Amino acid sequence: MLMHKSAVALLSIAVSTCHQQHHYSASAFGVKPNTISSTSSSSSSSSSSALFATVEANSATKTLIPPSSLTTEDVPAQFEDNVYKTYGRYPLTIVSGSGCTLTDINDKTYLDFVAGIATCALGHANPALTAAITKQISTLHHISNLYYIPQQGQLASWIVSNSVADKVFFCNSGAEANEGAIKLARKKASERGVTDPVIVTAVQSFHGRTLAALSATGQPKYHKGFGYGGSMVQGFEYVTYNNVEELEKIVQEINQTPDDLKAQGRKRGLAAIMLEPLQGEGGIIPGQPEFFTTARRLCDESSAILVSDEVQIGMGRSGTLWGYEQLGVEPDVFTSAKALGGGVPIGAMCARGEAASVFGPGDHASTYGGNPLACAAGLAVAQYLSDHDILKNVEERGEQLAAGLEGLAGRYPEIMGDVRGWGLLRGIEIKDGAGVSAGELVGDAMAEGLLLVPAGPSVVRFVPPLIVTKEEIDAALDIFELAVAKRNDDLKSS
Secondary structure (H helix, E strand, O other): OEOOHHHHHHHHHHHHHHHHOOOOOHHHHOEEEOOOOOOOOOOHHHHHHHHHOOEEEOOOOOOOOOHHHOOOOOHHHHHHHHOOOOOOOOOOOEEEEEEOEEEEOOOOEEEEOOHHHHOOOOOEOOHHHHHHHHHHHOOOOOOOOOOOOHHHHHHHHHHHHOOOOOEEEEEOOHHHHHHHHHHHHHHHHHOOOOOEEEEEEEEOOOOOOOHHHHHHOEOHHHOOOOOEOOEOOOOEEEEOOOOHHHHHHHHHHHOOOOHHHHHOOOOEEEEEEEEOOEEOOOOOEEOOHHHHHHHHHHHHHHOOEEEEEOOOOOOOOOOOOOHHHHOOOOOOEEEEOHHHHOOOOOEEEEEOHHHHHOOOOOOOOOOOOOOHHHHHHHHHHHHHHHHOOHHHHHHHHHHHHHHHHHHHHHHOOOOEEEEEEEOOEEEEEEOOOOOOOHHHHHHHHHHHOEEOEEOOOOEEEEOOOOOOOHHHHHHHHHHHHHHHHHHHHHHHHO
16 A cells, blocks of 8 residues: 555655665665656656655555564573673573572572662562552553652652652653753753853762763763764763862862853853762762762852762662761752662652752653652552661661671782772772782672672672671672682682
8 A cells, every 4th residue: 555645755755865875774664765766857746756755565464473482492592682782791591589589590599789780679579569569550550640640749758758858750760860950950050041051070970871961970981982073961070079179179160151151141150069979880989078068068159959869879778768868968959769669660850949949841751750650669668668677777787798898808908908888888899900800709709609790890899688687698798708719719829
């Protein structure tokens, strides 16, 4: 059959252009472009035909291939053939989990001290979380934010009641929450006449993979290949984490508009300082109170906002509900995700004071943000934190883990150095010249039945579920020491 011209005009042109430029074959669109003549014609019908190029569509409806017919016997091969290679994966296929234990396709069990990278706060197959999700998906799992969603309102109320926030915007991930904070900072700056808003972040920070969040990330290795004219999204400056003098100096420079910009009627100014209370991907580096107090003062003096990225450290992992509580400062905006839903995708941008009224209808949105299913998961996590005194467990088990790692560092000083972190986000440094990398030690521990994750090339990160027990901490330390001892013996014999 023939598709109507008015419905296919732009598709026609797009297909022909892509075909001529060798970007995509026309068949990739399931259509056949007619030949477009280069000879001009006085006939209106001919020119119309040349411009709109009738597209021939397949008349037969294709039969869908059901997923049940696709084998899962060789999962790595299936990934090789079909999944985009954006991750360097370990040769491990996980099929089930319970509490802090995971089981692979060969029925081998592992003690999980990754928790989906600080996401599965209640571990795996938690009965309370499972019941909440099952109940919610049996009644209503998603509707548009055009309507009131009771679970969203209740979760927002819980966050507001347990933080400095006055209002909450829900989304799907940490990157999306940080994108919202970046937009909010720019819009607020524009309200005071700033045309060139600048956001200061830290070297070795990590704020997400979307373009603006990636631009905010102070690690050039993640920027490679994503710029335009050699630059990422403009409006970001970076300072050394915990360096007060650098922070003060750069804010002073930002708040002085260059003459060439003034001549164009433009104004530069600080929009925000955006920081992680503890740098996770940057190597488990806790923030220093003086640095954050300075950031708070500079934001106040500049009418800018202080943003706390709580995506990894928030929701109790530090031993307090929010990481900023460890530093004695109150941000204007903080972002959350990961553990907020216990593994169900959800993110939140939380704002107080003037920052809580910057966005109006139409300024920002998220299709899935705050849907009933995600918020039911968030409420189940929140309730569990209270019912089981999880913050106390984090504090006690965190101290136990830190002490155990310190002991290991003392017994293997040629390999391991500083132990740092808060609560149940801990890292142990692998020394330069140790003869082994953090990634290699993670692989060694995996072979012994313990899952860990690097934080950069020289730090092994421990991020167990917040429900982890004393016995499981002891077991993890024993397994890690076994892996380190074997590696140490190999290094000495080589």
